[in-house]
Amino acid sequence: MDRFDIAIIGTGPAGLEAAITAKIRNKKILLIGNKDLSLKVKKAHLIKNYLGIPEISGEKLADNFERHLSDMEIEITEDKISSVYAMGDYFALQGADVMYEADSVILATGVVLEKAYPGEQEFLGRGVSYCATCDAPLYKDKTVAVIGYSQKEEAEAAFLCEVCEKVYYLPMYGGATPTDKAAIKIPTVKENIEIITDKPKEIKGGMKADVLITSGAELKVDGIFILRESVAPSQLVPGLATEDNHVKVNRKLETSIAGCFACGDITGAPYQYIKAAGEGNVAALSAVAYLDEKKRKG
Secondary structure (H helix, E strand, O other): OOEEEEEEEOOOHHHHHHHHHHHHOOOOEEEEOOOOOOHHHHOOOOEOOEOOEOOEOHHHHHHHHHHHHHHOOOOEEOOOOOEEEEOOOOEEEEOOOOEEEEEEEEEOOOOOOOOOOOOOOOOEOOOEEOOHHHHHHHHOOOEEEEEEOOOOHHHHHHHHHOOOOEEEEEEOOOOOOHHHHHHOOOOOOOOOEEEOOOOEEEEEEOOOEEEEEEOOOEEEOOEEEEEOOOOOHHHHOOOOOEEOOEEOOOOOOEOOOOOEEEOHHHHOOOOOHHHHHHHHHHHHHHHHHHHHHHHHHO
């Protein structure tokens, strides 16, 4: 397995700037995230405080980002990391169906606004999962619930339909109501999916999660998949120090785990593109310094 110098998780301004800076410093990088970059940037109507660009739309700024990456020959690996494990002298990153290795990690996944459901953290790994493709085999011929936060997760639900006996799908996007279920298109050869437009409220169980309580029912299940755009930092990296759902960092953007750095919205307000890009630069320089010091000591 190839081991990278720096793995960067996130393709918003922070992650992209970190990748560019690390590439300039001749580091072998892995940039993981959405190839469409940040939807938050693209949807911005007008940005007026980005240094050197007096006025620009979010869509045009994203085009500039893509052009810069292309000029630097930086590729994006489109994957979603569900866990990052500190293994001593390197990090293991769990993708959808691939494990990556890197000597250092930069977290630039943005801020996770959704609060964990009651029982979510308690049952994580015991009936609660963030990765359908990773854990689907554990639920062969069983009943699962899928809480999807974007339309992309419909493909994950379809995949689970091929493995599980029954799938409940709860869309958390588009203001879904019982009258617009037809708008949710989940291709599957089996008629074993039921779309639930109630809101999830709580996860309960004994040794493992086995009940998802919604605003209108109690769903008896064998497992619950919560598929968000980003995983909360405390759940993404076990042992990582956080505060109010943000990662605690110092001025070098070092986290509580040696070799792990964080930048952008994930470190807290203000949630500004220029701030995120600046922190991406600092995080990359700090990661480079960490690797150089590690090499000297080794």
